[in-house]
Amino acid sequence: MMPDPWPERPDLDDYLRHDDIIDYDDPLIEEAVEQITDGLKDNISKAQAIYEFVRDQIFHSFQINATSITIKASEVLEKGHGTCYAQAHLLAALMRAAGIPCGLCYQIRKDQDDSDGKRLIVHGFNAVYIEEIGKWIRLDASRSIEEYNPSFDFEREASELEVDTQAGEHDDPVVYINPSKTIIKTLRKYDNIEDLKKNMPDKY
Numbered sequence: 171m172m173p174d175p176w177p178e179r180p181d182l183d184d185y186l187r188h189d190d191i192i193d194y195d196d197p198l199i200e201e202a203v204e205q206i207t208d209g210l211k212d213n214i215s216k217a218q219a220i221y222e223f224v225r226d227q228i229f230h231s232f233q234i235n236a237t238s239i240t241i242k243a244s245e246v247l248e249k250g251h252g253t254c255y256a257q258a259h260l261l262a263a264l265m266r267a268a269g270i271p272c273g274l275c276y277q278i279r280k281d282q283d284d285s286d287g288k289r290l291i292v293h294g295f296n297a298v299y300i301e302e303i304g305k306w307i308r309l310d311a312s313r314s315i316e317e318y319n320p321s322f323d324f325e326r327e328a329s330e331l332e333v334d335t336q337a338g339e340h341d342d343p344v345v346y347i348n349p350s351k352t353i354i355k356t357l358r359k360y361d362n363i364e365d366l367k368k369n370m371p372d373k374y
Contacts (some may be wrong), residue, residue, distance in 0.1 A: 178345060273297050274347075
């Protein structure tokens, strides 16, 4: 059984901040969150709408053989694609812009693109705090419907987040406020998706 997510810091306001990566002060983010949450009153409905928007409307860069690498939330929204890390940056920005505390989560997982199936890399996703139920919920918007059929469920965690410890996979239950500096450095190091794909980070 997976451990419950727990925040890096107890103050929820820390999970509502914006910065140069989670840049929800950008007009693109502000406009998008207004459209996505229009008419929705409670945080559960808003969180679900935002999650489904990123899951369904933002492509994974590897799946579409994108030529650019997106990092900032506004870049991901503008380009319409991102790695799991970048998609998590966008989800965090949209959630925070809607007033929903949101952080970053990381796991060490098997690289699905490794022919030997032994390579371990970092996987990034999110956790949101739902005030109505008083708990953190982890969400992975980088998993496509066609691949995993992920759903928004605030009662139990998605099965795709379970790790195989026998294969060396590791789950980190901490909900981080800021994106990993190691991950950001890696994303900025490479000029194209193919090079990044070959050099995905194994630490965060």
